Amino acid sequence: MQLKEDKIGGILVLKPLDKRFDAHSAVDFKARMADFVSSGHTVIILDLSEVDFIDSSGLGAIVSALKTIGRNGDLVLCGIKETVMSLFRLTRMDRVFRIFTDQGEATAALSS
Amino acid sequence: MQLKEDKIGGILVLKPLDKRFDAHSAVDFKARMADFVSSGHTVIILDLSEVDFIDSSGLGAIVSALKTIGRNGDLVLCGIKETVMSLFRLTRMDRVFRIFTDQGEATAALSS
Amino acid sequence: MSRIKTTSSIRLTIDSNLNNVFLVGLTVEAICSYAPFKAVTAYQVGTSVVEAVNNAIKHAYGNQPGHQVEVDILLNPEGVRFEISDTGRPMRLQGSHKLEYDPEDLENLPEGGMGLFIINQVMDHVEYKNFGDRNLLTMGKYYDCDPQVDLCEGD
Amino acid sequence: MSRIKTTSSIRLTIDSNLNNVFLVGLTVEAICSYAPFKAVTAYQVGTSVVEAVNNAIKHAYGNQPGHQVEVDILLNPEGVRFEISDTGRPMRLQGSHKLEYDPEDLENLPEGGMGLFIINQVMDHVEYKNFGDRNLLTMGKYYDCDPQVDLCEGD
Ligand SMILES: Nc1ncnc2c1ncn2[C@@H]1O[C@H](COP(=O)(O)OP(=O)(O)O)[C@@H](O)[C@H]1O
């Protein structure tokens, strides 16, 4: 999975560039996220604005990242398209994650 | 093939409502057009604005209608989407038919 | 606008590799977007088929490539029907497919076990059967959009 | 944006009935729209495959239902490849596939014979072969859009 990385202050912004976040890309994503966390990044914005599709494995990989970060960090989401959001709602994952419209909103919330 | 029929003065306006104008729908279209012509409709606007796809059989069926109408009538096209238009260009059918942006333009041209 | 008047059908076959599954997803989404489904429904039906194919690869074939997963798609006048089949290990039939968890309880959030839940939530009809060496999952969904009346976003 | 890094593949199978061909068209268009093709190219590649499948049904099978047409789609890092096969009558090989006519000469406008011309215009590679009782049309098209550089309308 191709991930665009940006740093805004102490915040790591990650944007998956693949349109489909599925069981195939989830394996790689999980490993990459574990690497980021173990190298000290514990406040992460995941920008899903390029993602057209997510399945339960994709959702599971994001949950896995949240658990890896644990209670001493933060993982928030932004840029979720309406169709993708419908799967967050169906599985109630919209209540697990803090979800923002875009990177600007997410950064503001994490910096305040 | 579902065809929406309208009469504007002496002009018959036909709009195929199926998104795909292909070998399957072409057979039916050809027969319907022959019926219209034999019942005296010789000035026809074919509005393709609902059509997302056309193949060579669809093109052939429109050519067949043009021949059936012959030199004593008129068959003009309008509302062709860009992708569909690319096939008209590829087969040079854009030089065979008079093509207008919409029904308004086509009606104006036929009435003048 | 698209009125489905007769039945048409197509079979998709892929090798049991997660790398191929998105091709099934793209296909089902495209066909369901053509059919009179709302845009979100077309998307979720596509997701359900992807979940079913993922399951066949992961569980029936234990992630081993070299086996076939078949998806028969039948577009009927009233809805779409999928028949997903594999020749791998049959599924042990479980009762209901619930997804119950506390969104606040970080440690116990589900990382898996959501596929069958999604399928059962989205589809109108789900049936799993084992025939000798073949497992068959049948799923159906009725159209939820009347193009004669509604503005179907999927169109 | 979509970069194809590994090869993935899917097989489509339909019964030889013109009523099923649009399902192949929708599938190929969706897959080519995902791949780094320009929107018009994705559309025309879809049309080419539809023409090839129509030909198999009309000419190889003489419009008789009950036979299979198979379309193998291979999405490679540099382009897409289609293998369309039937078990009907082989095609008599013709020379070039020209489409020459006078747009002003109403009586002699072509109503058919445009399918192979379209295929040859659109695809980068076209090859027809007969293997015993199977006919195989192979067609390939290189991606024409670099999402790292271009704004791909198809995306
Ligand atoms: N096609 C299948 N063949 C065999 N077992 C299956 C199949 N689908 C599901 N299962 C079983 O049901 C369980 C729940 O499946 P699912 O809800 O899709 O979640 P997940 O695949 O993430 O475990 C799986 O872990 C597996 O044990």
Ligand SMILES: Nc1ncnc2c1ncn2[C@@H]1O[C@H](COP(=O)(O)OP(=O)(O)O)[C@@H](O)[C@H]1O
């Ligand atoms: N798959 C095929 N099997 C047998 N004959 C074919 C096949 N494809 C094309 N042909 C032959 O080539 C001719 C030209 O095909 P084409 O350009 O697609 O136009 P059309 O199908 O409208 O005749 C057909 O009329 C047919 O005789």
